[in-house]
Amino acid sequence: MTDSTQSPDSPSAGDGGAARRRYRHFRKVGYRPVSGGSREDEEPAEKVSEPVEVTEPEKIAEPEKIAEPAPAEKPTPVATATLPPPSPWQSAPRYPTAGPAAGPFVVPPAPGVPFMPWWKPPTTGAPHKVLVVGLVAGLAGAFLAPPNNGIGWFLAALFGVGGVLFYAGKPSIERALWLAAALAFLAMGFLRAAEWVFPLCVLASMMCGSIAMAGGRTVRGLVFGALGIGLAGLRSIPWVAKGFSKRGPVGIRPFISVGVALVLLLIFGSLLAGADQAFGKFLESLVPELEIGGYVRMAFFGGVAAFGAVGACYLVTAPPSINEDAESKPGTLRVKDYALPVGVLVVLFAGFVGTQLAVLFGGEKYVMETAGVTFAEYARSGFWQLLWVSILTLGVIAGVARFAARKTAREQLWLRILLGSLAVLTLVIVASALSRMWFYQQAYGWTVLRLLVSSCEVWLAVVYLMVIGSGITLRANWLPKAIVGTGTAFFLAVVVMNPEQVVADYNVSRFDATKKIDTVYLSRLSEDAVPALVRLPEPQRSCSLRWLKNRGNVEQDWREWNLARHNARKSLESVAVTDVTCESSYSGER
Template identity: 50%
Template sequence: MSPNRVLLTAVGAGSAAAVLLPPDRPGAGWALTAVVVFALVRKVRPGWAAMSVALFATGTLITSGWLFVLCVFAGCAAASLAVAGGTTAHGVLLGSIAVSTGTLRGVPWLFRALRANGAPPMTRPVLVTVVLLVIFVPLLAGADATFAEMLESAVPDEAVGGPIVLFLTVGLATVGACFLIASPPSLDSSSTLPRRFARRDWGLPVGALVVLFAAFVGFQVTALFGGDDYVLRTAGLTYAEYARRGFWQLLAVTVLTLGVVAVTARFARVETDVDRKWLRGLLGALSVLTLVIVASALARMWFYQQAYGFTVLRVLVATCELWLGVVYLLVLAAGVRLRARWLAQAVLGTGFAALVGLALLNPERFIAERNIARWQESGRIDLAYLARLSDDAVPAIATLPDGMRRCALRNREIKDDDWRSWNLARDQAREALRSGDRGQCVR
């Protein structure tokens, strides 16, 4: 890739971001920008590029800030993998941040290439001028309020400041991507650590965990089928209290067991067919039993939320637990041959897919709907919590009786969107507010 083409590609990508991106809210422009940048860079891995676009496209579905920020970070990581690649766990980790680190090397590389290939005469002074203005204008504006007001009146910050930042950010990242394409990094570590643990070293501890988990699963099956009466007799707790106390511990068990499986699979010495059968059998049994624990944790969280109400944190951690269950299924598939270079990519890819699935669920609207259904059954509802939810929840809240709806939606205003910031959830919320009554709040 010639330096002039790299410069044009970076300018094109930066300009697309400045024009298409709505910097202050989720909207359709995020996905459009990703498509344009990938089209300009061209040499990308289509699977990761499609995942990146899907993650940025969540901005057209939800307004929830916390979820969209997660999707943006994940979309950037997927975009980096689309450029740099990576197969092993080490390579996937480095590949997900390769563009950001490559930018630091890409900018000097581009300057050297432009100088060596005879760049247009005005290229260097224009770039140096832009850099100096970006540094000194904010400093001088911060030093004198009158000067800052003059700048704002001449060049409104919301009209130019945001697009300039977007232009520079996306343009420089594109330079980093082009540098990685021109000089592909070696991400997958070729060094192999010795498998130093003999069967007695890993067989006993992993076998002990299998026995422990089997005993626990037996009690779990009894509790699940025994229901509230059994738990009340044996533990002195209602099932909701029982679920509330146990979920977080089971989540920790799920995560820690995944670490045990990874370390054992990595360092266990497998020299004979007997070693291989023991390793496959013990890790397979541990993974299957952990899947039952995952199911128990999810059941506990469901009962917990039915009793105490749905919240963002509870839905998020339940989604994480569900994703961990998928990871264990992937580990079981990899354990068939005890060899799976695809596993690291699959784990990260399913994590990204879980974020997209969560956005499709529209969690804050789902939370509002479930809490309203719980209110209809029990008469208990936290209107203050519903009022703190994002615009995603407005259509569900609008179904409440008039007085309660007014309490939950009072002072709620939704700005109009342009074509860049169009968002389905915000459009539905705006329509629900227009059709609702803004009278007196009655709790």
């Protein structure tokens, strides 16, 4: 038979025909050796046995062939089903896999990405020390923390901090200072009676304790440090669960032991309380009167204390790897981009500072002639605006310093000149605001709010001095932590100073000289002001102390004991407070 009469499906028709024939055979019988059967099954075997010249691509496509050796002649190849090459008109077939093995055609699933990849969890469960620390802190928070401010908060904090240090070991100097600040803030719960002081002190204590355990130097690190214990408490839940599962079942014997101890305490405590009346009153003072709301409060305080203690232990075991030393991306803000806005502020501030110098040298006469108001009204009208100017300018300086380019010496020089001039002029504005507040309090006296904002202005002056110092070297890595540290120190100093007593002392001394005093405002102060107010003569003394005298003792049990309230009671016992008609020396809002 000649080439012209051959069928297109014969082997001599080319490699394409053979590939199509094998692919049709594979689609029909599957991936298994071919044995005798139909004509279509036998046809490939007969044609493979013919001497056909095999090209290189076909050798690659066919697998290893099984051959049986013959003693006298050349081995004859036996046909097997092969994996055909992809068809030119269809997509590549999907070949079945054998068993559960993955094979080369199975793509493994992508690993999960953790929420915080730079904070790796511990590889083992929580040790028994952590469970003990959490239990001690939780019990202390539940049974010692009272609903109001008192000594119980400080005692609960001592148990919590002591348990964390028992697990963490000897602290560094920096950690010890932050933990001492946290305890000092909670100590204000029994040293100060002002109701507005204690909530702020609790928040400040939580921030100091979190920074003590989480650390932080840069803005990003300090933000995480302030929230570190809360985040660590959430991440510690599976860690603690793994620790419980590692210890195995607890058994019933510990619960039986606790139950027997409670029964014995109840029986013998009742007998001893009935035997001696003084001992019975002592036991009654130890056991607070609780309702459903009291149990809910105890559970909440205990849970928060245990949550914080376990979170602190988690931070010790698995500290985050925040790369605070990594260099930030260089700024792209060119000199011509920020020179005009900052230069306009510098010119504006320079004009304002020149006016303030004229006011300071001209005094009250200059103000009355130019502004048409009294010196006290002039001081009052501008203090809050100057306070906001000081705060907003700090943000402008921080933004320009962060995004400004400073690769060349020229760029660094312009940055120092513009931002340095703005910081120096703002420092003068801060001094102007403080002088206005000083003149204002001379006219009307101190209040707690005026004292607080004046302290805030003093802290802002310190911040601007640090900004000027960092601008000289253009290195401000230490500045964020210095700002937070000085702010914490200033607030703690103000609270330790006892602001309500300072205000009362000043106003009483001022009354001796001017015979003017605002008894309506002084009567709204807490027991912190009583030692100063008892020095007033009548009827001003009764007007200032009448409300405090009638309030009586607000302490429910020993956990709410407060030193300021204790001293106030003793002071009020030595003076007579009567009901009189009271009029303030000042009329209207001041």
